[in-house]
Amino acid sequence: HHPVLSFYIYFSSQPHHSISVSHSKYIKTFASSLPCVLLNSISAHMGRLNPILVWSLCLSLCLFLCPTSAQLKTNFYANVCPNVENIVKNVVTQKFQQTFVTVPATIRLFFHDCFVQGCDASVLVASTGNNKAEKDHPDNLSLAGDGFDTVIKAKAAVDAVPQCKNKVSCADILALATRDVIVLSGGPSYAVELGRLDGLSSSSKNVDGNLPKPTFNLNQLNSMFAAHGLSQADMVALSAAHTVGFSHCDRFSNRIYSFSAGNPVDPSLNKTYATQLQQMCPKNVDPDIAINMDPNTPRTFDNVYFKNLELGQGLFTSDQVLFTDARSQPTVKTWAKDNAAFQQAFITAMTKLGRVGVKTGSKGNIRSDCSVLN
DSSP: OSSSOOOEEEEEEESOOEEEESSHHHHHHHHHTGGGGGGGGGGGGGGOHHHHHHHHHHHHHHHHHHHOOOBBTTTTTTTTOHHHHHHHHHHHHHHHHTTTTTTHHHHHHHHHHHHTTSSSGGGGGEEEEEEEEGGSGGTTTTSOOHHHHHHHHHHHHHHTTTTTTTOOHHHHHHHHHHHHHHHHHHHOOOOOBBBOOOOOOOGGGGGTTOOOTTTOOOHHHHHHTTTOOOHHHHHHHHHHGGGOOEGGGGGGGGHHHOOSSSSSOOTSHHHHHHHHHHHHHHHHTTTOEEEESEEEEEESSSSSHHHHHHHHHHSSSHHEEEEESSTHHHHHHHHHHOOOHHHHHHHHHHHHTTTTTTTTGGOOOOOSSTTSSO
8 A cells, every 4th residue: 555545446246346545635636646547557457347347437536536627718708708808908908008017017916816826816806804815915015006907997898898797707807918918018929728717715824935035046936836837947937027027126135235244245146237226226215116127128028038147137036046056047048049939938837827726616706896705
């Protein structure tokens, strides 16, 4: 018997067969890492049994053991709200024309949503007298209001169409809006999988320890992303969204003033860049002051982010470590030279991110107001 997992199959002389499964939660966890086709091997040990019984057994095991993923699909709303993508795109475009902050604000909102309780729009929920919601956790207080406003306006536009009213989830609208701002800023277009439901809860305590910090090293980044089924390559690709990002000075001030006793300035920082950062973010600066994370092409979604890392111009420790750590440096170098390769990797990573913790069935619903639980 496996020390954690064991299941017993009893074959009696009676015309029935019973399966007793112990430690089911461990089995499900274990099975999620195994292809279901491995169950076919069971039949190799049951040659004397009725083939129909064998395959029935295999099917039963597969239904129990094999991980089921929500059935997201790009044409999910084809019948109930066929024009949803254009409706959202029009709203996002108008918002983008009003302020470029719409781009980083929406991307970051999507990421912060998916990494806490999955992509279920729980980050949009407002706190109430008896519940402190995700958005009011300290790690989310810097989420720009333009991201929330984009989703709220897009939701209103969708629901203004009688056919679409209360048919499209806030989670899907956020996913679509994120794709749209990426395209508007010069990034790649991609098909967005749809069919998410909105989460039934939102709690500040669920945010604790679930979002990457600017000080993270590669091991910490890889561990956090792996918990959501994302590889190191996915993590590096998603980090490049910082190409259109901005940050408040206090998020990186340690790198330019108090890195270590012997080195007040992080030695991995380009010296000229460090001086520029000190000028833009003097000590005791207004905490609301924000600067671009990409000092060269801050309003274009491109691979210059990786070129900046090669020059020591990564704003966060968690950015620059992608180049200084030998394990991820080859990826940075490749994408710094090949924007097309980066864009394809980014599409793959965003699609995988959009599948994280998706709610379906009784685990979610469609909110009439994205900021209020139904």
